[in-house]
Amino acid sequence: MTTTSLITLSNITKEYSSLCALQAINMQLAQGEVLGLFGHNGAGKTTMMKLILGVISPTHGNIEVFGVKPDTKAASHMRNKIGYLPENVSFYEQLTGLEVLTYFAKLKGFSNTNSKKHAIALLEKVGVDHAMKRQVKTYSKGMRQRLGLAQAFIGQPKLLLLDEPTVGLDPIATAEFYQTVDQLKSQGTSVILCSHVLPGVEQHIDRAMIISSGQMLATGSLAELRQLAHLPTKISLQGLDDTLTQDPILIPYIDQKQNNILRVPEQDKMDILRHLLSLPNLQDINVEPANLEQVYQYFLKEKPVDTKSSYSAEAIK
Amino acid sequence: MRQILTVASKEFHDGLRNRWLISITIIFAILSIGLTYFGGVASGSIGIASLSTTVASLASLAVLLIPLIALLLSYDSFVGEQESGTLLLLLTYPLNTTQLLLGKFLGQGGIIALATILGFGSSALVLYFQLNDNEIIKVFSIFITSAVLLGLSFTAIAYLISLLVTEKSKAAGFALIIWFLFTLAFDLALLALLVGVEQGISQQGLTQLMMLSPADIFRLVNLSGLDSSDINGALAIAIKSSLSQVQLFAILTAWVVLPLTIANIIFKKKKL
Numbered sequence: 088m089t090t091t092s093l094i095t096l097s098n099i100t101k102e103y104s105s106l107c108a109l110q111a112i113n114m115q116l117a118q119g120e121v122l123g124l125f126g127h128n129g130a131g132k133t134t135m136m137k138l139i140l141g142v143i144s145p146t147h148g149n150i151e152v153f154g155v156k157p158d159t160k161a162a163s164h165m166r167n168k169i170g171y172l173p174e175n176v177s178f179y180e181q182l183t184g185l186e187v188l189t190y191f192a193k194l195k196g197f198s199n200t201n202s203k204k205h206a207i208a209l210l211e212k213v214g215v216d217h218a219m220k221r222q223v224k225t226y227s228k229g230m231r232q233r234l235g236l237a238q239a240f241i242g243q244p245k246l247l248l249l250d251e252p253t254v255g256l257d258p259i260a261t262a263e264f265y266q267t268v269d270q271l272k273s274q275g276t277s278v279i280l281c282s283h284v285l286p287g288v289e290q291h292i293d294r295a296m297i298i299s300s301g302q303m304l305a306t307g308s309l310a311e312l313r314q315l316a317h318l319p320t321k322i323s324l325q326g327l328d329d330t331l332t333q334d335p336i337l338i339p340y341i342d343q344k345q346n347n348i349l350r351v352p353e354q355d356k357m358d359i360l361r362h363l364l365s366l367p368n369l370q371d372i373n374v375e376p377a378n379l380e381q382v383y384q385y386f387l388k389e390k391p392v393d394t395k396s397s398y399s400a401e402a403i404k
Numbered sequence: 405m406r407q408i409l410t411v412a413s414k415e416f417h418d419g420l421r422n423r424w425l426i427s428i429t430i431i432f433a434i435l436s437i438g439l440t441y442f443g444g445v446a447s448g449s450i451g452i453a454s455l456s457t458t459v460a461s462l463a464s465l466a467v468l469l470i471p472l473i474a475l476l477l478s479y480d481s482f483v484g485e486q487e488s489g490t491l492l493l494l495l496t497y498p499l500n501t502t503q504l505l506l507g508k509f510l511g512q513g514g515i516i517a518l519a520t521i522l523g524f525g526s527s528a529l530v531l532y533f534q535l536n537d538n539e540i541i542k543v544f545s546i547f548i549t550s551a552v553l554l555g556l557s558f559t560a561i562a563y564l565i566s567l568l569v570t571e572k573s574k575a576a577g578f579a580l581i582i583w584f585l586f587t588l589a590f591d592l593a594l595l596a597l598l599v600g601v602e603q604g605i606s607q608q609g610l611t612q613l614m615m616l617s618p619a620d621i622f623r624l625v626n627l628s629g630l631d632s633s634d635i636n637g638a639l640a641i642a643i644k645s646s647l648s649q650v651q652l653f654a655i656l657t658a659w660v661v662l663p664l665t666i667a668n669i670i671f672k673k674k675k676l
């Protein structure tokens with residue numbers, strides 16, 4: 088990891104009256120790093136973003152963003168370098184998309200003429216340029232979300248905080264969004280995003296952080312988390328049938344329900360693969376490492392007390 | 405400063421787009437031209453003598469209307485943006501709470517001020533061209549200036565409400581209560597005090613009490629220069645021990661600055 092960390096959270100706790108929204112969180116984010124933030128509803132993801140943005144202050148602990156505390160006066164100049172997509176925002180309904188974006192661009196320091204140009208360019212980028220002269224109240228959900236994204240991209244931020252960026256986006260727009268994230272990352276932008284839609288995210292994040300009820304359960308690259316969780320790799324095979332169930336090396340790994348599937352722990356994977364490839368009647372092989380969803384479920388199940396109690400408490404009320 | 409102007413220009417354009425400027429201007433113009441003409445007709449003819457009547461009736465209408473309009477225009481200024489989520493977003497921009505507050509005040513205050521100047525100014529001009537009397541210009545400039553300050557004062561009060569509550573509908577309710585308290589209930593209470601207290605309350609004391617309501621200061625400003633035969637009640641008494649116009653204007657201005665300053669402090673501490 089690089090030494091220049093853009094964000095440093097040390098021992099952050101945030102309490103709302105009686106409720107503890109975040110508890111003793113430590114985190115660092117380097118330049119050009121993409122962090123995925125995952126957790127159940129009410130886990131504290133949005134709270135963490137708000138703390139980094141400095142719109143709320145931590146109860147305990149220390150935050151530094153671009154070397155300053157975000158909730159102090161000194162932070163105002165760093166806000167030019169930050170883009171934020173809030174989770175639920177409805178923009179000025181009576182304004183057109185272009186007017187909304189021009190306004191925000193001006194507030195980010197663009198001159199009158201440049202702000203409009205920049206706004207148009209961004210609207211083209213997110214694909215709502217055809218509707219930019221229409222009032223926001225006529226926009227579909229996905230179009231609003233795209234407008235929100237365009238807003239976050241204003242002024243090529245060095246740090247992007249995206250709260251559920253793909254909600255309401257169609258599959259193509261989602262793919263385009265992740266392409267943009269990759270592109271920004273290559274330009275040195277750091278990104279924190281949180282999402283409940285796990286498939287598709289994993290290729291685009293460097294690191295994942297899983298939180299539950301305000302506590303960090305795990306953090307690391309996906310490979311690291313997989314190892315931590317000891318989740319087996321799934322190997323689907325074709326053409327082996329009987330050989331498989333009789334092979335003493337493979338028997339311990341056979342899936343209980345489907346006997347053409349093996350579940351192999353990470354450390355045995357290569358040995359098993361070599362062995363499988365040496366079998367003459369193997370027709371096809373498909374290797375799937377544990378995906379983000381399985382990793383996520385594993386870590387949330389690790390700590391069933393917290394999540395379950397919060398659910399049941401909710402249900403009783 | 406740039407940020408303030410950007411916000412102000414957006415708020416001002418919102419005011420134009422929502423037809424606030426044009427409708428307030430038209431209301432004020434119709435009201436004042438109507439009162440100027442028909443007020444005069446009622447007392448025989450339009451003349452200098454009726455100038456005080458005209459301004460007196462204008463003032464007693466404006467004192468109800470201007471606060472109501474200012475509160476209507478601005479009560480959801482912050483709570484509305486809070487509900488839609490843009491307030492949170494704006495505060496992540498290089499824009500502090502003071503800039504946002506002042507920007508909004510400049511924009512929406514600009515709408516109120518411009519509408520007041522255009523609406524009442526038009527009737528002043530009509531009257532002036534008919535009578536060619538310099539007194540008209542003088543009386544109306546005092547009236548319009550104090551009306552603008554009254555509007556700004558209630559804009560600032562509306563911001564206070566908007567920042568204190570977390571729901572738009574509550575803000576609307578509070579705005580209505582504030583309007584009723586300042587424009588109607590306060591005067592009633594003063595009258596009750598006059599009638600009810602045994603030895604009566606001193607004129608000095610009454611005038612001082614009236615400083616607690618921007619609406620009453622506005623009344624004092626516009627009635628103290630005129631014949632007291634047109635005015636009655638608590639006011640007439642107060643007028644006789646009146647403060648100077650400059651003092652009244654200063655206190656009215658304080659009624660703009662003070663709520664705005666408090667609003668700023670509340671905004672800084674507000675949790676989103």
Ligand SMILES: Nc1ncnc2c1ncn2[C@@H]1O[C@H](COP(=O)(O)OP(=O)(O)OP(=O)(O)O)[C@@H](O)[C@H]1O
Pocket residue numbers: 103104106107108126127128129130131132133134135174676
């Ligand atoms: N202003 C507030 N006052 C009181 N409690 C709050 C406030 N904001 C958030 N909370 C509480 O803090 C906890 C964390 O909320 P947060 O919005 O960070 O969750 P989240 O992880 O973003 O959830 P979701 O996936 O549903 O968006 C929740 O229990 C929530 O009820």
Ligand SMILES: [Mg+2]
Pocket residue numbers: 132133134174250
């Ligand atoms: Mg959230």
